[in-house]
Amino acid sequence: MPGTNDPRTSRRGFLAVGSGALFCTIAGQRIALDQPGAAAKADAAAARVRRPRAQPATAPGAAPEDQLTFTTPEPQPGGVVREYWIQARTMRWDIVPTGRDQWHGVAIPGRTKFTAFGYQPMTAGFAAALAPPSIPGPILSAEVGDVLRVHFRNAETKVRQGLTMHPHGVKYNPEYDGVFLGDFTRAGGFIGPGEEFTYTWEATPDSVGVWPYHDHGPNHTLNTFRGLFGSIIVRAKGDKAPDNEHVIFFHSLLPGTTGLKAPFQCINGRAYAGNTPTLTAKVGEDVAIHVIGMNDDFHDFHMHGHRWRDPAGTFVDTPIVGPNEAITARFVEDNPGRWLYHCHVFSHQDGGMAGWYLVEP
Ligand SMILES: [Cu+2]
Numbered sequence: 424m425p426g427t428n429d430p431r432t433s434r435r436g437f438l439a440v441g442s443g444a445l446f447c448t449i450a451g452q453r454i455a456l457d458q459p460g461a462a463a464k465a466d467a468a469a470a471r472v473r474r475p476r477a478q479p480a481t482a483p484g485a486a487p488e489d490q491l492t493f494t495t496p497e498p499q500p501g502g503v504v505r506e507y508w509i510q511a512r513t514m515r516w517d518i519v520p521t522g523r524d525q526w527h528g529v530a531i532p533g534r535t536k537f538t539a540f541g542y543q544p545m546t547a548g549f550a551a552a553l554a555p556p557s558i559p560g561p562i563l564s565a566e567v568g569d570v571l572r573v574h575f576r577n578a579e580t581k582v583r584q585g586l587t588m589h590p591h592g593v594k595y596n597p598e599y600d601g602v603f604l605g606d607f608t609r610a611g612g613f614i615g616p617g618e619e620f621t622y623t624w625e626a627t628p629d630s631v632g633v634w635p636y637h638d639h640g641p642n643h644t645l646n647t648f649r650g651l652f653g654s655i656i657v658r659a660k661g662d663k664a665p666d667n668e669h670v671i672f673f674h675s676l677l678p679g680t681t682g683l684k685a686p687f688q689c690i691n692g693r694a695y696a697g698n699t700p701t702l703t704a705k706v707g708e709d710v711a712i713h714v715i716g717m718n719d720d721f722h723d724f725h726m727h728g729h730r731w732r733d734p735a736g737t738f739v740d741t742p743i744v745g746p747n748e749a750i751t752a753r754f755v756e757d758n759p760g761r762w763l764y765h766c767h768v769f770s771h772q773d774g775g776m777a778g779w780y781l782v783e784p
Contacts, residue, residue: 493598591634631657667703674716695777710755713750715749724742
């Protein structure tokens with residue numbers, strides 16, 4: 424889709440493309456998310472959405488499946504409960520904190536701060552913050568046989584709307600899907616302002632890998648675009664973690680989301696080398712770089728100076744990664760120096776989707 428990704432698109436071009444590009448529907452209202460003022464409009468619509476009064480079983484049009492009840496899973500023999508306390512709230516976020524693109528050695532002009540939405544790791548009982556909210560949110564880890572028990576709190580006070588956590592990759596029943604389904608919404612699909620909910624997800628043998636989680640409440644497209652996402656890593660029982668492991672998200676922060684003039688092509692909420700994550704490793708290490716797409720675009724993860732095998736066994740250095748897809752570059756590091764990594768969709772690369780990889784000899 425030209426225009427939505429081109430930093431230098433004219434306003435007319437932007438509107439022309441926007442007219443057919445990116446809509447979400449909230450409470451029956453169709454909102455163009457790439458138009459100026461889109462975030463405020465979507466928030467206002469989302470604030471009017473309430474948890475449905477009726478239970479799914481008695482909703483108009485209910486099916487026998489809506490009568491089903493579910494139990495909370497426990498770990499398999501030998502497995503453990505992995506407990507997390509996570510809240511969601513807005514925060515001021517600087518997309519280009521250094522004000523510069525270190526790759527090209529130039530300043531990035533204009534405003535770069537906006538109101539983002541982030542998941543924040545907390546101590547047990549939401550007693551204290553473990554870290555500030557961030558883009559992305561915390562990494563959740565489990566081994567096959569474990570359950571992830573994620574206590575979630577909607578701690579947002581200004582942008583008041585239902586929020587959730589919806590995981591990929593792990594096994595869950597409909598109570599723990601974390602998806603708003605209108606009249607068919609179950610407990611985990613709408614966590615209102617100030618409310619808490621505990622999700623229970625199972626790490627099964629087919630959960631091995633790296634997966635995203637993200638908001639799937641009534642306003643989830645906008646909320647995911649502005650930062651409500653994170654990752655889950657599931658390993659086989661006793662599987663050794665790589666020596667050096669990174670998770671990076673390829674996504675965008677566009678004017679309709681941020682209210683800023685410029686569009687930014689981002690890695691983990693930041694744009695341009697020196698702001699995006701600087702990954703590091705040492706020669707001899709077993710390195711894994713997990714890349715997840717988190718917007719409307721397809722991306723190409725290119726790492727200079729390195730090759731690795733894709734799941735089919737073919738050597739690659741620029742694999743494609745689509746929306747909410749995860750790919751892994753895993754290799755034994757053998758090439759010291761300063762390397763560039765970037766999305767190889769050129770308009771993304773030039774809009775900030777690039778960073779450094781520093782390898783110690
Ligand atoms: Cu890209």
